[in-house]
Amino acid sequence: RTIYLNGSWMPEGEAKISPFDRGFLMSDGIYEVTCVLDGKLVEYEGHAARLQRSARALDLNLPVDEAELLVLHREIVARNGLEQGMIYLQLTRGAADRDFIFPPMDTPSTLFMFTQAKDVLGNPAAEAGISVVTVPDLRWGRRDIKTVQLLYPSMAKMEAKAKGADDAWMVEDGVVTEASSATAHIVSADDRLITRDLSHALLPGITRASVLELAAAHGITVEERAFTVEEAQAAREAFITSATNFVIPVTSIDGARIADGKPGPLTQVLRALYVDTRR
Numbered sequence: 001r002t003i004y005l006n007g008s009w010m011p012e013g014e015a016k017i018s019p020f021d022r023g024f025l026m027s028d029g030i031y032e033v034t035c036v037l038d039g040k041l042v043e044y045e046g047h048a049a050r051l052q053r054s055a056r057a058l059d060l061n062l063p064v065d066e067a068e069l070l071v072l073h074r075e076i077v078a079r080n081g082l083e084q085g086m087i088y089l090q091l092t093r094g095a096a097d098r099d100f101i102f103p104p105m106d107t108p109s110t111l112f113m114f115t116q117a118k119d120v121l122g123n124p125a126a127e128a129g130i131s132v133v134t135v136p137d138l139r140w141g142r143r144d145i146k147t148v149q150l151l152y153p154s155m156a157k158m159e160a161k162a163k164g165a166d167d168a169w170m171v172e173d174g175v176v177t178e179a180s181s182a183t184a185h186i187v188s189a190d191d192r193l194i195t196r197d198l199s200h201a202l203l204p205g206i207t208r209a210s211v212l213e214l215a216a217a218h219g220i221t222v223e224e225r226a227f228t229v230e231e232a233q234a235a236r237e238a239f240i241t242s243a244t245n246f247v248i249p250v251t252s253i254d255g256a257r258i259a260d261g262k263p264g265p266l267t268q269v270l271r272a273l274y275v276d277t278r279r
């Protein structure tokens, strides 16, 4: 792979980042994942806007302007001949003596990008659905910022795997926050799409926003509110959304089958609409 690091393009094996980088020492950094389909960026504007928002929230310096950021995204796709997969971008506060106090604002930040191929359209889970187990949400309180603190989501996913499930849904104060790396949604018995309202508790998913818009345009009532695990288990359908998954059906929660245990029809309609309109 050809990667981008701090203004230069290089083979991934030649990249060097200081061990003093605050991303490494303190998880002091943010990231974005943008999907690529047919060699083109999917929902680029949303991801670029959220990157700016995360950077502002943490006083991180994004060393490129809006126009340059788009050029970098296009160029990394071209340099790697990527047809289908993702672009990963990470921005950290850069290298400095270890200190809990942020280094001066003129400390060069670290901007790193790479591509990774993935068969997003051919994901077998789109047909088969996935099983999830619930775990307590033990992450920090600003999950609306896309930070690189991914240890707990990683542990949650390991716990799910150990239990024979595909993913974890996180639960706090009796209600679902989100999946380990995706937004959680359900469809009620009266065909309403229910998804958690935005707050510091969860990431404002770019795919989430798109799917809510598509559902509303399709005449589906959307209810943005928290829901319990019991409500989700009794739902007509359940699914997750994320940049690299689009829409993926959830067919069981903590061993309880959702409806007949098959991917829901509305879920499949929303996935098809998403692929058709965002491609």
Ligand code: PDD
Pocket: 033, 178, 179, 180, 181, 182, 183, 203, 204, 205, 206, 207, 208, 241, 242, 243, 244
């Ligand atoms: N994850 N919630 C969490 C905690 C996430 O990590 C993600 C994305 C989402 C969905 O957001 P979006 O629709 O904007 O991708 C929700 C990315 C894909 C990842 O970490 O790989």
